[in-house]
Amino acid sequence: DIQMTQSPSSLSASVGDRVTITCRASQSISSYLNWYQQKPGKAPKLLIYAASSLQSGVPSRFSGSGSGTDFTLTISSLQPEDFATYYCQQSYSTPRLFTFGPGTKVDIK
Amino acid sequence: QVQLQESGPGLVKPSGTLSLTCAVSGGSISSSNWWSWVRQPPGKGLEWIGEIYHSGSTNYNPSLKSRVTISVDKSKNQFSLKLSSVTAADTAVYYCASERLRYYYGSGGDYYYYYMDVWGKGTTVTVSS
Numbered sequence: 001d002i003q004m005t006q007s008p009s010s011l012s013a014s015v016g017d018r019v020t021i022t023c024r025a026s027q028s029i030s031s032y033l034n035w036y037q038q039k040p041g042k043a044p045k046l047l048i049y050a051a052s053s054l055q056s057g058v059p060s061r062f063s064g065s066g067s068g069t070d071f072t073l074t075i076s077s078l079q080p081e082d083f084a085t086y087y088c089q090q091s092y093s094t095p096r097l098f099t100f101g102p103g104t105k106v107d108i109k
Numbered sequence: 110q111v112q113l114q115e116s117g118p119g120l121v122k123p124s125g126t127l128s129l130t131c132a133v134s135g136g137s138i139s140s141s142n143w144w145s146w147v148r149q150p151p152g153k154g155l156e157w158i159g160e161i162y163h164s165g166s167t168n169y170n171p172s173l174k175s176r177v178t179i180s181v182d183k184s185k186n187q188f189s190l191k192l193s194s195v196t197a198a199d200t201a202v203y204y205c206a207s208e209r210l211r212y213y214y215g216s217g218g219d220y221y222y223y224y225m226d227v228w229g230k231g232t233t234v235t236v237s238s
Contacts, residue, residue, distance in 0.1 A: 001171070030217075034224040036155075043204055043228035044147075044155065050211060050222040087155055091223045096168045098145070098157040098223075 002026055002090055004101035012109040019075040021104045023088035028068045032092035035064055035073045038103075039084045047086075048073065075106075083107055111136040113205050113229035121199075121236050127192040131205030131229060138186045139163040143208040145225060146179060146190045148201040156201075160208065161188055195236045202231040 003026040013019050023033065031051035036044040046055045048064035051071055061076040075082055088101040117129035131144070138144065146158040159169035161179045169177050178191040192199060206225040213220040 031220070032222065036225075038155075043231050044225070045228070046224055046226050049209075049224035049226075050213075050220070053211070053222075055226065089155075089157075089224075096143075096160065096223065097170060098225075100155040100157065103154045 001097065002029060002093055002099055004088055004090055004099050006086075006088060006101040006104050008104060009102065010105040010107065012107055013078050014109045015078055015080055017078045017109075019078050019082075019106060021073045021086055021088075021106075023066075023071045023073070023101050025069045025071075025090055025092075029090045029092035031067045032090055033064070033066065033071045034089045034091060035062075036087045036089065037082075037084045038087065044087065078106070111142075111207055111227050113207065113227060115203060115205050115229045115232040117232060117234070119233055119235060121195055121234060122238055123196055123236055125195055125236075127190070127195050127199060127203075127234055127236070129190045129203055129205075129232060129234070130187050131189070132185075132187045133207075134186070138181060138188065139183055141210065143210075143223070144181070144188045145206045145208055147204045147206055147225070147228075148199075149204070149231075150198070150201045158190065158192075158203075197236050200234065200236045202233050204231045205229045 007022045033051045035048040038044045052064045085103045085105045112134045114132045143160045145160040176193045181188045207227040209226045211222040
């Protein structure tokens with residue numbers, strides 16, 4: 001099975017900071033990588049699919065990159081509403097087996 | 110825009126069967142989407158449980174496969190989750206989600222990207238006697 005890891009597990013940042021979160025797959029998953037944002041008590045929200053495609057309605061300060069085993073989610077200028085937990089998810093496995101990373105919590109410095 | 114709403118008992122006894130339903134509104138469950146269940150234990154991360162297509166085809170997480178059944182009821186525009194032999198470890202918020210497919214043809218061949226673009230609000234299920 002494909003295992004997903006994320007780093008860091010948590011980070012503290014200030015409004016306006018550039019934030020980068022890393023996701024690594026245990027084997028190559030091409031660009032079959034999605035990113036979600038989850039706020040406390042809420043359902044996850046899709047931010048990025050196919051490693052770098054921005055979901056409709058998601059602010060352009062969010063961007064994704066990478067392929068193979070290493071991926072990044074970047075928030076170019078952190079806003080107050082961006083404090084949340086971020087999960088990566090692979091959709092490469094056949095038959096389909098979605099696997100989420102353990103999450104990265106972004107909180108206020 | 111499709112909307113999803115989970116429903117079902119909030120308390121299940123150990124060794125019993127957890128049963129949840131996800132009602133689909135604003136669209137047809139017979140569209141070209143797959144439909145998923147995802148859970149999140151208290152204070153922990155997300156775990157994909159499985160998915161179903163309107164034809165009845167399913168894929169399950171191998172870690173739960175022996176206990177999981179996902180079914181679809183096209184007449185009611187909903188799909189359901191049953192998880193048997195539950196223990197306290199199955200206590201979680203359970204979400205249903207719809208999956209979107211984006212197809213690309215590139216230099217490397219065909220690319221089928223699946224992602225969960227619409228989620229229900231989630232329902233909390235506690236396993237306790």
